[in-house]
Amino acid sequence: MTKPQPLSACRAARVPAARLESLAALRVKGGVRVVAGEVAWVTWEHDRPDVVGALLAVPGAELFEPRDGRWFRPGDHLPAFEAPTAEESVALDRIVVPANLAPTDPDGRMQRCVPLKLVRSKGARPTTAIRCPVGVLSAWADSATTAEISQVRGCRCDNLAWFLGKNFPAIPGAERFWGERVLIPLGYRPEPDWPESALREAAGVGPDEILVIAESGNEALPVDAFRPLTRSAIRHALLANGPA
DSSP states (O other): OOOOOTTTTTOOOEEEGGGGGGGGGTTTTTOEEEESSEEEEEEEEEHHHHHHHHTTTTOOEEEEEEETTTEEEOOOOOOOOOOOOSSEEEEEHHHOOOOOOOOOOOOOOOOOOOEEEEEEOOOOOOOOOEEEEGGGGGGHHHHOOOOHHTEEEEEEEEHHHHHSSSSSOTTTOOEEEEEEEEEEEETTEEOOOHHHHHHHHHOOOOTTTEEOOOOOOEEEEGGOOOEEEHHHHHHHHHHHOOOO
């Protein structure tokens, strides 16, 4: 009996355009992007059982996983001729909407501003980013393996370091955040609890920026400021930061 292939490595799928509405439930969680067309390409990052599960229920959907710079169907040893297109993708919630929106004229009432704030949350979230003083990185640079360091992307702003990735070690004084294009401190959620795309639009951040919502204030981090991390880069930052 053939053993089913694991699908956790899949990061893309071909979906008939008419079937994209079947993925509507994924709009709120974010992290899913689409290149629309007669046959749409759906892509995502990291292991997303919710995305894979939703796609398995879509008639005509085909899953693909990346290997060595090529795309393969799960279990295949030869690369597929089909591959996600190089066209610019958009967030799923820009493609799949609940219904057509009919604009209406203002009724004369004053528009009420909704403040964006953080509230406590008991939901467990995986850490996707950390922020810490540069000076506390020495112990990590001495103990971490090269493989652990290379899985992280980082940038420095004065005496603070930002890192994107997963499986972070316990770094003294580090703040931990969850989210992808919107970073929220662990133990909190935004209020209003909107999708990332709505929060980004409300904050006015650009497509090449990451929105940070923290108790100390909101900020935007340029995506291109983050570089693959190396041990020498950590050493250089420590030297530039001066004595702890």
